[in-house]
Amino acid sequence: MQLQEVSRRFDGGPPALDQVSLTVAEGEAVAVLGPSGSGKSTLLNLVAGLDKPTAGTVTVAGCRVDELGEARSARFRRDRIGLVFQFFHLLDELTVLENTALPARLAGVARGDALARAEALLDRLGVGRHARAYPSRLSGGERQRIAVARALVNRPALLLADEPTGALDTASGQEVRDLLLELHREEGQTIIMVTHDLALARSCASRVVRLVDGRVAEDAPVVAEVES
Template identity: 70%
Template sequence: MTEPLIDLRDVSRRYDDGPPALHDASLTVWPGEAVAILGPSGSGKSTLLNLLAGLDRPDTGTVTVDGVRVDRLGEAAAARYRRSKIGMIFQFFNLLDDLNVADNVALPAQLAGTARGEAHRRAAELLEALGIARHGRAYPGRLSGGERQRVAVARALLNRPPLLLADEPTGALDTASGQDVSRLLRELNAEGQTLVVVTHDLALARSCTDRTVRIVDGRIVDGRIAEDVSAEMAR
């Protein structure tokens, strides 16, 4: 029987003396799913993302991703986990301005110990597949927002991670570029890539995922098909 790719059980996380950022949160995501995490600012979405990425640890509960108990990892092991298991796409791209596009994309593989030539071969394949091979020698500052996000997607996919995490991936883009990136994420999922998108944008959730999980005040309140949620919110 197939095991879940993500298995969060009774996870809570509190910072300082404030209310819990997450409270008794449980979530299961299966291989090949595309799931949107919806909620307003401060609801706990970023905390959930950081726990999945091994950037933070829960106070209680367990976080398992692709068979790895992420909540038990030390800093060095968490860094190795992110290189091998996680691809991350950020709202503001997080590209290195002093590296050209090809070098930005190849960097994760080189950090993982892949030879430079092999890393750049894989980077070139991804840039071609994502329709931006012509920009391989350009620097990020010369690209549009949509092009920079495609570079970020290529970088996230370089080490063939089982899980792709996207944090407000269209938040810094104009409408046309945002729709382009949304279609790209849908295509990646159709090819089998497991995808978790953290967003407050219902339109993005509806267009590139099949299931939504809503967080309110640190609590996961439901997880329904995106079309059902959009119909309810449209009333």
Template identity: 70%
Template sequence: MTAPLIELRDVTRRYDDGPPALRELSLTVRPGESVAILGPSGSGKSTLLNLIAGLDRPSTGTVTVDGVAVDKLGEAASARYRRARIGLVFQFFNLLDDLTVADNVMLPAQLAGMARAAAQRRATELLTVLGVDRHAAAYPGRLSGGERQRVAVARALMNRPALLLADEPTGALDTAAGVEVQRLLTELHADGQTIVLVTHDLALAENCATRTVQLRDGRVAADTTAPVR
């Protein structure tokens, strides 16, 4: 059996005096898996994603991703970790309005020090694969929701991350665009991309994920390898 790509052990995350967002949660994800994190609002889905992305730190417990002890990283190391190993897709795309589509996609590579020409080649390649290359010189504001999310996925894949994290990737899209993104994620997983996605969208989980993890009150309520039906 291959070593886990993600390993959370007894992770608890508390905010101020409120109840813990995550309670002694343990979870492993192996390379090539596509895991959907499901659960009601406040169950700890986004907190879990933030901990894996190194955007947040656990109060107790450990988070290891691709051999990196994420919970031990400082701000700078955490940023380097993200740009090297993680691709992030947000519900509201989080594209930068004052940069062109191409510049948005190139940004993670350029932050990692890749030369502009090389970054441009990679961005063109991704935008072509994702079918939005004709918008390369446009600004995100002129794109439809589905197109923007495709651009966001392209940006997430720019540095060939070991792990793609998606937080409600279809949450801000209409049905047609949602299906479009769903198909895209399925294709990516079929190509071997490890994906962890947080969603309320059961259809998305059903079609994209090979495994679902149900969270309730910060704990794993269910962990099934069969897609939710």
């Protein structure tokens, strides 16, 4: 993923992002930190193709996302990007298994294959026993694990996580931190996460990018803490 001199302005005001250049290599996990209004969500939206830059280029998995029209951008996002949100966005009228399989079905995967792929992911992420349950009956940590499974079902090149522990209690947040760490270290999943959770950034990311007033103020590797 590469942003080159990317800026985004809204209604002629100050830039939400101001000439940001950023490269994320395959297999990297990057945490984007910064105060409210620093441009974190804008950056994520540009990478996902949910918004277009005022200037600069956005390239993901070899595709110029900033050049895609609305329909092609939606298809690219469905096929190549996994999205995890703070508030899960699961459909309460569908079972856990149906929620997880939905992106694959929308991508044209046969129903049986989509369900099999979803079931395998749920098992791998430790929530397979809830496959026939409905999301409203589950804990926040369990629902976020299911949201991650749904994001991974189309085998995305890039997983984008927007405050993935923000709505969770301490124990559930730790579950999600452990899951993202496993995906990064053991599965090699490329991840960009926007977070205020310093524990999440330090434990799951290999690199931290800090935004201030729409600019990159820091871009540095995470230094592992050594126990004395």
